[in-house]
Amino acid sequence: MIRPHIKICGLKSEALIDAVLARGCTEIGLMHFEPSPRHLPIEDMIRLRTHVGGRASVTVVTVDPSDELVARIAARVRPDTLQLHGKESIARVAEIAASSGLSTMKAISVATAGDLEAIAPYRAVADRILLDAKRPKGSVLPGGNGVSFDWALLDALGGDRDFILSGGLNADNIAEALRRIRPRGFDLSSGVETAPGVKDAGLVHRFFDAVDAALAAEQTDGGSAPPSMAETGQPDHLTQERRSA
Numbered sequence: 001m002i003r004p005h006i007k008i009c010g011l012k013s014e015a016l017i018d019a020v021l022a023r024g025c026t027e028i029g030l031m032h033f034e035p036s037p038r039h040l041p042i043e044d045m046i047r048l049r050t051h052v053g054g055r056a057s058v059t060v061v062t063v064d065p066s067d068e069l070v071a072r073i074a075a076r077v078r079p080d081t082l083q084l085h086g087k088e089s090i091a092r093v094a095e096i097a098a099s100s101g102l103s104t105m106k107a108i109s110v111a112t113a114g115d116l117e118a119i120a121p122y123r124a125v126a127d128r129i130l131l132d133a134k135r136p137k138g139s140v141l142p143g144g145n146g147v148s149f150d151w152a153l154l155d156a157l158g159g160d161r162d163f164i165l166s167g168g169l170n171a172d173n174i175a176e177a178l179r180r181i182r183p184r185g186f187d188l189s190s191g192v193e194t195a196p197g198v199k200d201a202g203l204v205h206r207f208f209d210a211v212d213a214a215l216a217a218e219q220t221d222g223g224s225a226p227p228s229m230a231e232t233g234q235p236d237h238l239t240q241e242r243r244s245a
Ligand SMILES: O=C(O)c1ccccc1N[C@@H]1O[C@H](COP(=O)(O)O)[C@@H](O)[C@H]1O
Pocket: 009, 010, 029, 031, 033, 036, 037, 038, 061, 062, 063, 085, 130, 132, 141, 142, 143, 144, 145, 146, 147, 166, 167, 168, 169, 187, 188, 189, 190, 191
């Protein structure tokens, strides 16, 4: 059975990286944004990126990064993807992609159907689109808040599922997300934490148990598994081509 593409974000230790990879995580997210409880300095990201090696793709999450930071991450951490989770304009995403030579994933905050109109123009410049909930009032973080947006809004996209779904995913709602949305991939952080920034192996197992159960139920029901990247014509996590600068 084909498993969905799953990115776990905000991992800070070798042990937890090994735990999520053993359960089928296909993309590791390392956070570089100082206000975040998941923030990692460059040296730590280099160590963890080396630890992952070729076992999964590695994404560094940034918020409105400077040219200097983009260059430092590209040269020293050498991730597969740079996630842009701030207010980066379309032109800025194009500039970062060209200067870094990295694949880019642009996060779009969703609260209304109108927010989805940003998908098309950003697709022209970013390799992947990630849909996340808008930050709750009072939060200093543009992501990683453990809140979902109303998935019914996605009906406006018709059959378009070429995005990474994120925002408040956890063991209790992943089955519904698999069944109802079936996107190109999933991304979660808070859903496998006991407190902001504190990942928990038990919650990781609970999450992947829920994924496994949902996939098994689909097979029993005669349904089909969520599409793989190969089926959707999108690059696989291990074969993503780097954009040439
Ligand atoms: O996780 C963070 O601290 C963070 C900070 C700033 C920007 C993005 C951040 N995380 C991203 O948020 C989403 C969803 O997280 P959650 O599952 O709702 O906690 C995910 O894409 C993370 O990469």
